[in-house]
Structures are given as structure tokens and as C-alpha cells.
Amino acid sequence: MEVYNEKELYNSIKDAYLSGKKVMIIGYGKHSNPRKSDIYLKIKMDYYKIEKEGYVEAYAGASVDKIREEASEHGLLLPCLYDGSIGGLLANNEFSPLSTRYGKPYDFTEKVFFITPFGKISWKIIIGSKGRLGAIYKARLKLFPKPTKVFTFEKSFNKKDETIAYVNKLMHLKPLAMLVEYDGKYTIHASYDFNADIHGFSKDEGVATIEETNRNGYYVNTPTIEDFMNAIEDTQPIYAYTVVGSGISKFYVADEDAIKKLNYFTHDDIPRVYWKLKAILDFKNIFA
Known part of the structure; x- marks a missing residue:
């Protein structure tokens, strides 16, 4: 099922919660294997905006490659080499060779918003949870001056x-x-x-x-x-x-x-701390 805005995303998750169905959030589908689920929600929200202050505000479906390319035209760098969506980048907290200087996505993300059956939450702990605590839908990430030569x-x-x-x-x-x-x-x-x-x-x-x-x-x-x-x-x-x-x-x-x-x-698993948080944020275990 494709979702194009925050309201559709929330309603789909709420319906899954009330009907006791499993739901999995997917982006471009290249980085995670589909886990067993009743509903697959594909985030199609792809709007983003690069700000003069050196940040990008992006919805979960926005292409990391496109953001990197446009940021580069402004002399800025989004320090990752991920080839999927912003939602996938943050859900996986994917590290890259650039993590030596800039850290993982958690380190250069200022804010991230996600949706649960109980509404919208802003909490960076969602980064790296691979969609098992809720659905990331928007984030604000820091950009850095682009090196002229490497x-x-x-x-x-x-x-x-x-x-x-x-x-x-x-x-x-x-x-x-x-x-x-x-x-x-x-x-x-x-x-x-x-x-x-x-x-x-x-x-x-x-x-x-x-x-x-x-x-x-x-x-x-x-x-x-x-x-x-x-x-x-x-x-x-x-x-x-x-x-x-x-x-x-x-x-x-x-x-x-x-x-x-x-x-x-493993790639589809999450560190132990997230399983403890899942008991609180997703106690009905609807997120696959």
C-alpha cells in the first residue's frame, strides 16, 4: 500500500493496530528483506528542502542521492553514501566510510518525527530501529561544507x-x-x-x-x-x-x-536496546 501524506500514514497504522494486523514500513525495498507482514506501507512522501543555514528538511520518501546532488550544487555535503530514501537511511542508521569524521546518521540528524498508533513523536531513538518502533516520516539533517578535493x-x-x-x-x-x-x-x-x-x-x-x-x-x-x-x-x-x-x-x-x-x-535485526523500547512503544507488536 502506498501512502502519500502524514494523514494516510497515521490512518493505515491506526487501522492495523485496531485490527491486530502486522505492518512493515518499506522505502525503495533495496536494503531490507521484506519481513512477514499483513500490510506493507511504502512511503511515497518525497518532498525535501535545503535550507540556507546548512540543513535539509526531508520527508521519508525523499531520495538521498538527489539531496546529496542538490546539496553539492550549494557547496554542501550530506555525509553518507546510502542509495535509498531518507527514511531507509535513518531506519538503518547506515554507516559509511565518511562516518570516520561525521559519524553515523544519528549523529548528523537534528530532529526526526515518526508515527505510532498513538500519534506523532519526535525522538531520535527511532534512528536505527529498522521500522520496528514506528514509521519515520520526516527529519531535519545537518549538512556540512563540501570538500573541494578528496x-x-x-x-x-x-x-x-x-x-x-x-x-x-x-x-x-x-x-x-x-x-x-x-x-x-x-x-x-x-x-x-x-x-x-x-x-x-x-x-x-x-x-x-x-x-x-x-x-x-x-x-x-x-x-x-x-x-x-x-x-x-x-x-x-x-x-x-x-x-x-x-x-x-x-x-x-x-x-x-x-x-x-x-x-x-544481522542487517534485519536490531540492537537489544530497541527490543526493550518496543515493549513500550509497540506493546501490541504490530510493526514487523
């Missing part, structure tokens, strides 16, 4: 200690982005908004990105680069990466049992 420096290492030493050294130069990949060796991608002098690293323009799938992928809480390295030693993943400073890594493993010793969650 350089990425890359180098691969075989040794854990050497990789950690370089990561810590490069972080002192305050990068825009710091991505560390593991595929049997460690590769550092450090991006700066100035042409740094980093001996022994190859140099390219732009920010390194990851082409990935959620199949066999797990999010792992890794507060430090040392935690990321230790988790690799514990699980021996096929592939893993972390955005330094985000506190999150993504691991791809052949043996699911290997990941169970870590503090992890």
Missing part, C-alpha cells in the same frame, strides 16, 4: 601490529574517511580533504567505497581498530571491513557459528 591513500599489510600502527598514525591527520578491509591481508584506505604526504601509499582521488551484499554478512560491534583485528583472529572471516571511528564492522563468514562469540547483529 585524496585517498591506500596500502596493504600482512601484519596486524603494523596495520594498527599505521591506522593510529593516519588518524592523527584527521581523515574524512578511514576504511580498513580484510581479505587475507589488511588494506587501509585513508581519505583526506588535502593532499597529504604519506610515504609508501598509492594515491587516488575520491572516497573508497564497498560493493557488498547482505548475504552471510553480520554487523559486529568493534569500538576500536584493535577490537576489529581481534575479531578477525577469532572468526577468520572470508572478508571483513571496518570504518575506523564508527565502532561498527561488517563480517562475512562461511561458518555462522564462528560469529556467535562476537557482539553482532
Whole structure:
């Protein structure tokens, strides 16, 4: 079912609540697998406005790519690489290489509004709940000055200690982005908004990105680069990466049992704190 305004969204959720039906909120449908539900609500509210003060006010159906493009024309940056809607960006609290400097969407969102069967609520706790507490419909996000040029420096290492030493050294130069990949060796991608002098690293323009799938992928809480390295030693993943400073890594493993010793969650799951809040905000458990 498609909803085009706040009233339609509220009425659909209220009807689901009164009839005891499960409802799932979806955006473009590219980032989350449909969970079992009676009703699927597709948010079609796509209006947004970029403000002179360096903010964007956007409805949940607005395209992140379009906002980034228009913001860029004004010399501004929405610091994420998400290719879906604003609602999906916030529901997933999706991190990107730019999270090293700017944090995750929670950190650069000023206000967010969502709807429950009991009405409208403004509370940032909804960010990252993946639609299980209510339906995000509007938000106000901070924009930042756009760098005029970005350089990425890359180098691969075989040794854990050497990789950690370089990561810590490069972080002192305050990068825009710091991505560390593991595929049997460690590769550092450090991006700066100035042409740094980093001996022994190859140099390219732009920010390194990851082409990935959620199949066999797990999010792992890794507060430090040392935690990321230790988790690799514990699980021996096929592939893993972390955005330094985000506190999150993504691991791809052949043996699911290997990941169970870590503090992890899947793409469609949510951290434990949200399950506790769900008992309060969605005690009838209508949001799938």
C-alpha cells in the first residue's frame, strides 16, 4: 500500500493496530528483506528542502542521492553514501566510510518525527530501529561544507601490529574517511580533504567505497581498530571491513557459528536496546 501524506500514514497504522494486523514500513525495498507482514506501507512522501543555514528538511520518501546532488550544487555535503530514501537511511542508521569524521546518521540528524498508533513523536531513538518502533516520516539533517578535493591513500599489510600502527598514525591527520578491509591481508584506505604526504601509499582521488551484499554478512560491534583485528583472529572471516571511528564492522563468514562469540547483529535485526523500547512503544507488536 502506498501512502502519500502524514494523514494516510497515521490512518493505515491506526487501522492495523485496531485490527491486530502486522505492518512493515518499506522505502525503495533495496536494503531490507521484506519481513512477514499483513500490510506493507511504502512511503511515497518525497518532498525535501535545503535550507540556507546548512540543513535539509526531508520527508521519508525523499531520495538521498538527489539531496546529496542538490546539496553539492550549494557547496554542501550530506555525509553518507546510502542509495535509498531518507527514511531507509535513518531506519538503518547506515554507516559509511565518511562516518570516520561525521559519524553515523544519528549523529548528523537534528530532529526526526515518526508515527505510532498513538500519534506523532519526535525522538531520535527511532534512528536505527529498522521500522520496528514506528514509521519515520520526516527529519531535519545537518549538512556540512563540501570538500573541494578528496585524496585517498591506500596500502596493504600482512601484519596486524603494523596495520594498527599505521591506522593510529593516519588518524592523527584527521581523515574524512578511514576504511580498513580484510581479505587475507589488511588494506587501509585513508581519505583526506588535502593532499597529504604519506610515504609508501598509492594515491587516488575520491572516497573508497564497498560493493557488498547482505548475504552471510553480520554487523559486529568493534569500538576500536584493535577490537576489529581481534575479531578477525577469532572468526577468520572470508572478508571483513571496518570504518575506523564508527565502532561498527561488517563480517562475512562461511561458518555462522564462528560469529556467535562476537557482539553482532544481522542487517534485519536490531540492537537489544530497541527490543526493550518496543515493549513500550509497540506493546501490541504490530510493526514487523
